[in-house]
């Protein structure tokens with residue numbers, strides 16, 4: 036894969052949840068599950084949305100906290116409880132009028148491999164299982180729930196020439 040050319044084509048960033056937006060741990064509390072999401076990943080997602088990219092989640096696990104996090108971030112889509120992730124990905128393409136090569140997908144486990152094999156850019160987090168890493172185009176330096184999402188968003192926006200613009204609202208003095 037030519038990273039530069041592939042990254043410039045990306046219109047949608049699709050994130051697995053467990054092990055990508057989180058570190059993969061799921062706490063079982065008396066009133067439901069507890070997961071820890073990374074606030075810096077969350078802010079990068081908001082910046083990418085502001086720059087016009089679609090950013091959303093695709094998870095096999097049916098869990099109300101997934102949708103809660105998606106709502107909080109204003110994700111473009113949230114497919115959750117999708118036992119057949121590939122079928123959900125194909126539905127996503129149709130519903131959002133996307134071509135596979137316009138999608139970047141971030142995953143961490145073997146269930147993500149069928150999607151890795153179809154998207155323009157397949158990204159495994161640094162602590163993804165080796166089988167998933169072997170099918171990815173890119174492996175992040177950061178782990179799931181530890182900045183991997185932010186890292187890949189910065190890389191894509193930089194390659195698309197949008198990162199400086201995304202940052203401008205924070206660094207401009209207004210003077």
Ligand SMILES: [Mg+2]
Nearest residue numbers: 051053054143
């Ligand atoms: Mg996962």
